[in-house]
Amino acid sequence: MFSGVDLTDTAELAAYRSKVRAWLEANKTHAPTQKIGVHVAGIEPWRAWQRRLAEAGLVGVTWPREHGGQSGSMIEQAVVNSELDRAGVPGALDIIGVGNLAPTVIAHGTEAQKERYLRPLLRGDEIWCQLFSEPAAGSDLAGIRTRATKTQTGWRINGQKVWTTNAQHAAFGLLLTRTDVDVPKHRGLTMFIVPMDAPGVMVRPLRQLTGVAAFNEVFLDDVELDDGLRVGEPGEGWTVALTCLMYERLNLLTMLDQLGWQPEQFVQPIKENLQRADLRQRLAGVIVDMLAVRYSGYRALSKVAHGELPGPEAGLGKITIVDAATRGAQVVAEALGPSSLDGDWGFLLGDMQGLRSGGGTDEIVLTTIGERVLGLPPEPRVDKTAPFRELAS
Amino acid sequence: MNFELGPDERLLTEAVREALSRTDTLAAMRRALDGGEPIDLWKEAVRGEWTEIRDLLHAVLVLIECGRRLAPTGLVGHLTATIAILKDGKERAAYVPKGHHDFVPDAAEAEVLLVEFPDGLRLVKGAPVKRVGRYDPSRPLGSVEISGEGTRVDGDPRFAWNVMQTLLAAETLGAAEAALELAVAHAKQRKAFGRAIGSFQAIKHQLTDLLRLNENARSLLYFAAYAAQNEPQRFGLAANAARFAAEQAADAGTRRNIAVHGGLGVTWEHDAHLYFRRAQLSRLLLGGQTEAGERVVEHVLG
Numbered sequence: 001m002f003s004g005v006d007l008t009d010t011a012e013l014a015a016y017r018s019k020v021r022a023w024l025e026a027n028k029t030h031a032p033t034q035k036i037g038v039h040v041a042g043i044e045p046w047r048a049w050q051r052r053l054a055e056a057g058l059v060g061v062t063w064p065r066e067h068g069g070q071s072g073s074m075i076e077q078a079v080v081n082s083e084l085d086r087a088g089v090p091g092a093l094d095i096i097g098v099g100n101l102a103p104t105v106i107a108h109g110t111e112a113q114k115e116r117y118l119r120p121l122l123r124g125d126e127i128w129c130q131l132f133s134e135p136a137a138g139s140d141l142a143g144i145r146t147r148a149t150k151t152q153t154g155w156r157i158n159g160q161k162v163w164t165t166n167a168q169h170a171a172f173g174l175l176l177t178r179t180d181v182d183v184p185k186h187r188g189l190t191m192f193i194v195p196m197d198a199p200g201v202m203v204r205p206l207r208q209l210t211g212v213a214a215f216n217e218v219f220l221d222d223v224e225l226d227d228g229l230r231v232g233e234p235g236e237g238w239t240v241a242l243t244c245l246m247y248e249r250l251n252l253l254t255m256l257d258q259l260g261w262q263p264e265q266f267v268q269p270i271k272e273n274l275q276r277a278d279l280r281q282r283l284a285g286v287i288v289d290m291l292a293v294r295y296s297g298y299r300a301l302s303k304v305a306h307g308e309l310p311g312p313e314a315g316l317g318k319i320t321i322v323d324a325a326t327r328g329a330q331v332v333a334e335a336l337g338p339s340s341l342d343g344d345w346g347f348l349l350g351d352m353q354g355l356r357s358g359g360g361t362d363e364i365v366l367t368t369i370g371e372r373v374l375g376l377p378p379e380p381r382v383d384k385t386a387p388f389r390e391l392a393s
Numbered sequence: 394m395n396f397e398l399g400p401d402e403r404l405l406t407e408a409v410r411e412a413l414s415r416t417d418t419l420a421a422m423r424r425a426l427d428g429g430e431p432i433d434l435w436k437e438a439v440r441g442e443w444t445e446i447r448d449l450l451h452a453v454l455v456l457i458e459c460g461r462r463l464a465p466t467g468l469v470g471h472l473t474a475t476i477a478i479l480k481d482g483k484e485r486a487a488y489v490p491k492g493h494h495d496f497v498p499d500a501a502e503a504e505v506l507l508v509e510f511p512d513g514l515r516l517v518k519g520a521p522v523k524r525v526g527r528y529d530p531s532r533p534l535g536s537v538e539i540s541g542e543g544t545r546v547d548g549d550p551r552f553a554w555n556v557m558q559t560l561l562a563a564e565t566l567g568a569a570e571a572a573l574e575l576a577v578a579h580a581k582q583r584k585a586f587g588r589a590i591g592s593f594q595a596i597k598h599q600l601t602d603l604l605r606l607n608e609n610a611r612s613l614l615y616f617a618a619y620a621a622q623n624e625p626q627r628f629g630l631a632a633n634a635a636r637f638a639a640e641q642a643a644d645a646g647t648r649r650n651i652a653v654h655g656g657l658g659v660t661w662e663h664d665a666h667l668y669f670r671r672a673q674l675s676r677l678l679l680g681g682q683t684e685a686g687e688r689v690v691e692h693v694l695g
Contacts, residue, residue, distance in 0.1 A: 284686030292609035298396035376591035
């Protein structure tokens with residue numbers, strides 16, 4: 001008996017897959033035709049597509065039924081995503097909201113919040129953004145400085161967020177703030193929902209080295225929030241943020257077909273230009289890495305399917321894929337010549353340099369996994385026990 | 394869908410680890426480097442019934458453990474021949490691919506050689522084999538002198554090649570994983586500047602990056618085991634990718650292991666150089682990492 005690794009569908013999953021495939025076949029003419037990326041300017045066709053997908057039960061598959069989801073498994077979500085990829089159409093517009101932010105609200109929010117926010121988010125009627133990183137706090141996320149101070153009716157917010165994808169389209173943001181500077185930094189944080197049209201919220205696009213403005217700066221200037229917008233208890237913001245980051249890792253695992261670039265993508269454009277042995281060797285390294293990320297992803301997804309949480313080691317895949325895509329674009333550029341940089345390959349090459357830091361720098365990923373998985377001792381730190389007030393300068 | 398090891402596989406790994414721990418294989422390798430007789434753990438493999446494994450994933454798991462201990466079991470050659478072609482073959486076998494008669498894994502000890510000729514496969518007995526590979530005596534390698542004799546056997550030599558690449562990759566990964574374990578253990582207990590050196594990012598990041606390389610190779614080995622059974626048209630891609638990744642991981646891992654140990658790592662008494670030798674010779678065998686890379690590209694070109 002073959003008890004080991006197996007990527008074939010069970011009978012139920014195969015039935016689910018063919019149902020999804022048939023629906024996509026019948027509906028894919030409604031999908032947006034413009035070039036697909038996380039960052040697009042004209043979002044309305046994509047928003048309509050998300051609504052259609054949501055009505056068919058193909059968005060937020062793992063969400064509980066009571067909130068409009070299917071109470072499905074991660075594997076089913078992965079099946080939906082791979083069928084979307086196969087059909088050549090995009091999935092939901094607001095993957096950050098659907099995948100990471102809403103599940104965080106489901107885990108830590110009040111009943112009233114779930115009732116109010118989840119269904120419009122699922123349908124794409126209201127897009128969300130994640131307001132965590134700041135100019136002075138990225139890898140050291142718990143070092144954020146945006147302040148929330150108590151008022152008579154709620155909270156007043158002052159500070160600045162940055163690298164915020166979709167802020168220009170968003171109706172709401174999940175906002176990490178500091179509410180207490182007299183306790184160590186991880187304990188003085190509180191999470192809020194902020195309406196992006198609230199007075200005092202200003203969004204400014206940030207143009208990147210690719211030339212495209214994919215993300216934004218968000219300024220918060222005396223923004224007044226009702227206490228009903230708080231997610232989790234005051235001081236529990238770090239736990240809420242970790243939930244969100246855990247879902248980010250989980251969701252990446254369901255998107256292996258979309259995110260793991262296909263090796264063919266780097267081979268086909270240069271198949272007539274591979275006379276040089278050194279280029280072939282470098283290309284082999286790129287292909288091997290891309291395959292490795294995909295099959296490592298299946299391993300992690302299997303763990304999740306067995307009820308385990310995805311470990312921090314899932315982050316290693318991002319290091320591999322960014323490095324491999326960079327090397328792959330360079331190989332292609334070498335084979336095709338300098339003019340290739342003026343087009344897609346130059347864009348990809350630049351884009352990867354941003355992704356190297358996005359969602360956790362290589363360095364913070366290596367530190368975290370070195371400590372949690374290999375059990376290497378932490379660096380001596382002064383910031384874990386001292387009140388935040390004494391650290392901020 | 395399942396792409397992680399289950400209880401059966403973990404049990405098998407434990408059993409092999411336990412059985413191999415009864416022999417000090419590293420001390421034996423060091424003695425062999427000094428001119429002593431190399432050991433041979435074939436009997437241990439027979440006792441554990443590893444020689445009868447025909448499931449490629451199980452063979453991979455056994456060879457990872459053999460690689461971890463640098464244990465010479467004869468299994469790369471034997472399991473290549475039996476899994477790919479001979480199926481119920483009982484004699485100790487080794488596989489000799491076309492054009493690779495030098496440095497053939499496990500050929501010197503085999504009772505029977507399965508040889509790939511331009512016109513097909515033949516079983517050959519009594520061919521002269523010289524033991525080679527003094528650089529790493531923990532892995533039995535033979536230089537084979539082939540005459541045209543032998544009994545014809547049906548089978549697909551390309552499939553056999555891919556099985557062999559997979560098994561070599563598994564054995565190499567075992568060495569890479571062992572080297573990382575040594576390095577991590579040292580980095581946790583060795584103090585410098587008042588703290589364990591593993592707390593310094595310069596060390597921590599290097600070691601975690603090795604974990605990345607090892608896990609990548611392991612995932613590709615599972616892919617190869619899966620493809621052999623379920624996606625035969627992708628088996629060649631998977632096997633050669635696994636080989637490429639494993640050699641890369643072992644080269645990096647065994648060198649960094651020496652470096653993390655500082656001066657200690659370059660002494661004869663320390664085990665670090667044993668793993669380093671294994672990696673350096675391994676990456677040259679049967680076309681090595683380079684030919685594996687060539688084949689990976691060929692497969693994607695289609």
